[in-house]
Amino acid sequence: MTAVPLAPELLVGTPLIELRGVTRVYSTGRLEVPALRGVDVDVWPGEFVAIIGHSGSGKTTLMNIIGCLDRPTDGTYRIAGEDVSSFDDDGLARIRSRTIGFVFQNYNLLPRTSALENVATPLLYQGVGRRERLERAKAPLERLGLGDRLTHEPSELSGGQQQRVAIARALVTEPALILADEPTGNLDTASGEEVMAILHELNDEGRTIVLITHEAEVAAKAQRQIHVRDGMIVS
Amino acid sequence: MFRLALSRLGTSRLRTALTMLGVIIGVASVVALVGVGQGATGGITARLQGLGTNLLTISPGAARTGFTRGAAGSSNTLTQEDATALAALSGIAAVEPEVSSSGFVVAGSQNTTTTVLGTTPAYPEVRAFTIADGTFFNQASVDHSLRVVVLGATTATDLGLTSSAIGQTITIGGVPFQLVGILQAKGSTGPVSQDDQAIIPITTARAYFSGGDKVRTIGVSVADANQIELAKATITTTLQARHGVTASALDFSIADQAQLLSTFSSVGATLALLLGGIASISLLVGGIGIMNIMLVSVRERTREIGIRKAIGARGRDILAQFLIEALTISLIGGIIGIAVGLTISVLISTVAGWAIVFSPVTILLAVFFSLAVGVIFGVLPARQAARLDPIVALRYE
Structure with missing residues (x-):
């Protein structure tokens, strides 16, 4: 087991994310394809970690497991102190709702739905009333400079603006972890840098960020890189 | 949730309207045909009652001349x-x-x-x-x-x-x-x-x-x-x-008006049941229409379902969303159908000169059936949506 180097000032308490010997095997008919083969990852509160790897390296599988969209075939995964390895679908949905904020490469905003409604939607699944939802959704949008775009639908926004709406949506539930999957992949350089700046700003405020990317340049901006290759962590 | 369903239905108005039309026709024909059946029965019963409900008619028996028996009433x-x-x-x-x-x-x-x-x-x-x-x-x-x-x-x-x-x-x-x-x-x-x-x-x-x-x-x-x-x-x-x-x-016979009346009433009830049964088939077809559209809708919105799941929706949240959509279509369709059906039965009754029969039981049944149609034919697509794997759904193009 290779210990992952940590920023010394974060070596307190328990890790936010703790993967131990996690494997994930996809069964396609007779064939068994291992995507992850025994991975250990620790991410501490307040860290900005980049998971970097080429396509087919297993980084997407790793992200799905960290994001509680998938379960490991073997091994344990603890997030915020809870062992979610054996959670059922509803249990995983609860973790996604309370603990994780997603930012996707292709934004994944709800079509034909205003920016404000989009940002308010995660609160719907926490059982928050409509009035409060819309009220709480305003703050992150205004903070990301979209205060004048509340009623715009995704199709009326630029890529950079859409990604900022997506970040606002990830922030609205005040999650412990922001999980960003290639957040700059579809953006031009300027918008990409803007998004990275926002993520850094959020990290400076103490938010834990895990960034998945295949670009070394993007990964270089994180405090720490985890390299994935052939389903294993190489450094 | 209800608001969500309404806004979704609003985004594809023509499709919603056509789907609803299936339910409207089904419910309207049930309400109209049952109403007409009851009206017809009521009309016949009223005429028979016009003869005097408590009436017994005594007629003489058949005349006998030697070994020849004459017609009843001939003696x-x-x-x-x-x-x-x-x-x-x-x-x-x-x-x-x-x-x-x-x-x-x-x-x-x-x-x-x-x-x-x-x-x-x-x-x-x-x-x-x-x-x-x-x-x-x-x-x-x-x-x-x-x-x-x-x-x-x-x-x-x-x-x-x-x-x-x-x-x-x-x-x-x-x-x-x-x-x-x-x-x-x-x-x-x-x-x-x-x-x-x-x-x-x-x-x-x-x-x-x-x-x-x-x-x-x-x-x-x-x-x-x-x-x-x-x-x-x-x-x-x-x-x-x-x-x-x-x-x-x-050497005499007694004819009973009440007997005739009850025979006609039961014939009328059977008629109403038969008409209602035939009309239910169109309601069934309307229900299948809802299911069809909901299945298409689930397929089209796979990605949306994936997004919703990723940001914290549980299976039952998705199930509720789609079920409410199906129920909204069937309930609104049902209400319009009742209005149309009542109008038709009132028109037919007026033309035929029957008393207009307004049966609250029929209305309640129609509402119940249209809701049932929504649930029965909405559950399958909604379950399909609820069970989608978020990873697969997110990648769906």
Whole structure:
């Protein structure tokens, strides 16, 4: 087991994310394809970690497991102190709702739905009333400079603006972890840098960020890189 | 959640409207056909009740000449005394003996040939007639064989007589009679109209037209509708004793109006059920329409479902979303369908002249069924949506 180097000032308490010997095997008919083969990852509160790897390296599988969209075939995964390895679908949905904020490469905003409604939607699944939802959704949008775009639908926004709406949506539930999957992949350089700046700003405020990317340049901006290759962590 | 469903349905209005149309047609046809069935039954029942619900009609048996048996009613076994004896029985409200013949009636320049019925003042009560104009003749007219006549509505119209003609003299078979009353029309039951007749005192009829002591028919009005069977038995026993015949060789028969009524009612109920059943098929087709559209919608919105799941929606949240959409379509469709169905049944009832039957049970059933259609045909697509794997759904293009 290779210990992952940590920023010394974060070596307190328990890790936010703790993967131990996690494997994930996809069964396609007779064939068994291992995507992850025994991975250990620790991410501490307040860290900005980049998971970097080429396509087919297993980084997407790793992200799905960290994001509680998938379960490991073997091994344990603890997030915020809870062992979610054996959670059922509803249990995983609860973790996604309370603990994780997603930012996707292709934004994944709800079509034909205003920016404000989009940002308010995660609160719907926490059982928050409509009035409060819309009220709480305003703050992150205004903070990301979209205060004048509340009623715009995704199709009326630029890529950079859409990604900022997506970040606002990830922030609205005040999650412990922001999980960003290639957040700059579809953006031009300027918008990409803007998004990275926002993520850094959020990290400076103490938010834990895990960034998945295949670009070394993007990964270089994180405090720490985890390299994935052939389903294993190489450094 | 409901707001969400509404806004989603709003984004594809044409599709929603067409899907709803399936439910509307289904519910409307159920409501309309059941309404029409009930209206028709009500109409038939009302006409039968017009004959007098508590009415028993006693007719003579078949005449026997040697070994030849004649048609029922062809003998002359009933007499005026039979009628008097029956009137004395307990549980009998009124009795009216009838004799009849055909007569040529002339009023001024108009003439017609109609049934001349000789009876007693109990006739309107037993046969459930009301007097439109003038009065019915009284017992004194019968006692003194007065030449007075009450005309059926049709006969009066044929002769061009209206309320102003009361007191005029008309002739029947050349004999002058004074017109004292005109009956309210009842409508026809079968080929013979009850409204086409001239009614005169039975004694007068005997004196001028039929003669003898025999009676063609005796109408009996039973006091209590629940005692009809008992009354029939009492009448049978009484007449048997009077005629000196055995139970196996009765020389008279008793027709029961209530029996006919219940037969028609049950036929009507079966008819309504049958019509409703046929209409339910279109409701079923409407339901399949909902399912079809919801399945397409789940497929189209796979990615949306993936996003919702990623940001914290549980399976049941997605299930609820799609189920509410299906229910909204079916409920709104159901309500519109009820309105359309009621309108149709009111129109048909009006045209056919039936009483308009507004049955809250039918409405409740229609609402219940349209909701049931929404749930039954919405569950499958909604479950399909709820079970989608978020990873697969997110990648779906």
